[in-house]
């Protein structure tokens with residue numbers, strides 16, 4: 001527990017640091033982190049669900065949670081989509097407090113369920129969620145079949161080949177990250 005680290009609503013001024021911290025801690029080569037991008041953060045900023053918060057050490061963003069009332073087409077389900085704590089600040093209960101404040105906001109906004117997804121090897125995230133009231137529900141495995149006629153393109157080659165409109169659509173659906181550095185392989 002570290003109550004000396006305040007947790008405050010995320011604002012526009014936190015955007016750059018949130019984006020950078022996400023790039024530092026998310027492995028964007030695996031689902032569900034492939035869609036981490038400026039767009040992902042900005043779309044959350046654009047909602048008024050009160051479910052996006054940052055943990056601050058002075059002016060430094062050392063953690064964040066991004067939630068929204070949008071999960072698939074379920075109007076009464078909410079989504080805790082992104083959570084991260086800076087490596088040097090982990091293990092102090094900051095994520096637990098971020099989960100709590102986010103879920104409180106989403107329930108207050110009318111959610112009957114809050115959903116989150118955890119990559120199967122992410123022990124820290126699975127422990128965090130299970131210790132904070134989340135129980136495993138549906139498991140989705142990504143099965144991948146590579147086109148044998150297509151050599152796998154590098155991320156840069158793939159990004160270059162896409163027209164801007166297509167690129168934006170892929171970013172929005174999580175198949176390409178905003179900085180064009182990584183594409184989904186799984």
Ligand SMILES: CC(C)(COP(=O)(O)OP(=O)(O)OC[C@H]1O[C@@H](n2cnc3c(N)ncnc32)[C@H](O)[C@@H]1OP(=O)(O)O)[C@@H](O)C(=O)NCCC(=O)NCCS
Nearest residue numbers: 025082083084085090091092093094095096124125127128
């Ligand atoms: C997952 C993450 C946010 C946890 O942040 P944190 O501030 O260190 O977590 P907390 O200190 O609040 O710990 C919460 C619980 O998870 C447990 N936990 C945290 N890290 C753990 C780890 N590496 N292994 C096992 N359990 C862990 C803690 O023991 C604690 O359980 P407890 O309440 O029973 O003691 C952090 O590890 C992180 O940023 N990871 C990279 C980003 C990521 O994968 N985000 C999740 C997907 S969006």
